[in-house]
Amino acid sequence: MPIQYYIYFCLALFSIGIIGVLTRKNAIIVFMCVELMLNAVNLLLVAFSKMHHGAALAGNPATTVGIDGQLFVFFIMVVAAAEVSVGLAIIVMMYRNTHSVDINFLNRLKN
């Protein structure tokens, strides 16, 4: 499959994530949308990694070009896991105090 399909697909996923972050009011759904953004990036990195690998393979059958892209994906997954643990703790902390996970609820408390 041409690489363009992957790029369009990942950009679509990424845009859905961005729109979700900007429009949804539930903290957990916003958080899920952020995860969607990160996963779109993961997919794109793997696709590019394969593309670069495939291109280098023609010249040198034992090439390792493109491996770093897939390594990056592992780092993103680890960091995303750390972010999830901190983020869910923050959301739980907020729920304990307000009994709601609505982002607008917090804005009403301002001033």
Add this chain to the structure above:
Amino acid sequence: MNAIIFSAVLGVVMMFSGIILRSKSAVTTTAIVSLLVLLLANIFNIYDVFSIHIDTRGLLHFNKFGLFFNTILIAATLIFVLLSGKDIEKAGANVSDYYALIFFVLCGTSILTSFNGLLMLFLGIEIMTIPLYILTGADKRNLKSNEASLKYFLMGCFSTGIMLMGIALVYGATGSFSLNVAASSPASAGMPVSSFLQMAGLILLFVSMCFKVSAAPFHFWTPDVYDGAPSVFTSFMATIVKAGGFFAFLNLFESNAQLLGATWKLLMSFVIIATLLIGNITAVFQQSIKRMMAYSSIAQAGFMLFALYSFNDMAKEGILLYAVAYCLATIGFFSVLIKVKDYTFDGFNGLAKTQPVIAFSATVFLMSLAGIPLTAGFFAKYYMLASVVKSGGSLWIVVVAVLFAAISVYYYFKVIQAMYFKEGQPETHEITGRFKTGLVLVAAAVILVGVLPSIVLNWFYF
């Protein structure tokens, strides 16, 4: 390498110190000793007295500028803990954890001052910000702290997502995560749009870095987060973390700015003017001094952005000097702010009568932030503007910056006016003699750097 290893190990040590040590002040003492160790380890690394070498396959690159910048950040953290250690103890129940998180943040800034590729940039930014989300929400029962924490977390994740997309697009175009995007040739010739991908990736990286250093138009999270977080941690966030972010920003775009050509200067002047405008004008109308300081930190970020506009040696010296001046003054002023119970301007009324030493030091810090001559802030601003002139940049942007600096005098001096020329009985927390001595020393350092800026800069070339 020293700073990265030591800060991570000492962070774990701090975590366990909470189990072993029963008293909170003992934990603070441990933190101060650990910070001294970290500072010495980093200084030894600069002069190659004792340094751990690990082959990182080009992921990290240690040069004198970065190491020196890191020394400044660690020293600023030390001053921060010395001045506000007692207030960190009061921020919540888990003192040792806060110190551990502060060390992890320092680990992140150590990576950011030495990264040599987009992978390490990403890891450094994340190691720096994830502990901060927790520190922002340290006051668990306070709704404002909760709100700040959640907002910071969501905005931080969002900008991380944008940064990752930028990195992925740059990778697609060039086939490597090397810092110098221009130098790495496209691996696959089969990509007709690779230069477009590269440009889009760089712009996304730019946007996400603007988020991290709170430059307009991506600054909107800053006032709420700085206002809601416990004041001690606001002080930490506004200084050390922001300076670390700036270094990464500078390092990332130093070699890549020319890819954007003339557009870069145009883009930067737009961002600088917008940041200065929003920071300064909004700060004028604030009722709470803490919130005013949040906007003032946006305004100061506008000045630091000049280093990215000009990218010459003078800009590098300028950002060093700015980091020193800004960190000293802001940490000092926040340590005073924490001692006052009421954060509005009226809360400072008559402070000069009841606490003359503290009021005088606060005046020095505010004058430094405003850029009055004989204080460190003056030369910091001077170097920034001179670097623009030297790089052949347009003069009108310098004029606009000076005008905004003049506006900033108004809101900084409003605090001085409240302290000296208004009657009132300010309520303060307990102020010890040690705190006063420390504060006077920091104020003296601000004046010393203001009179002889070469102290900092000669060290850099030494």
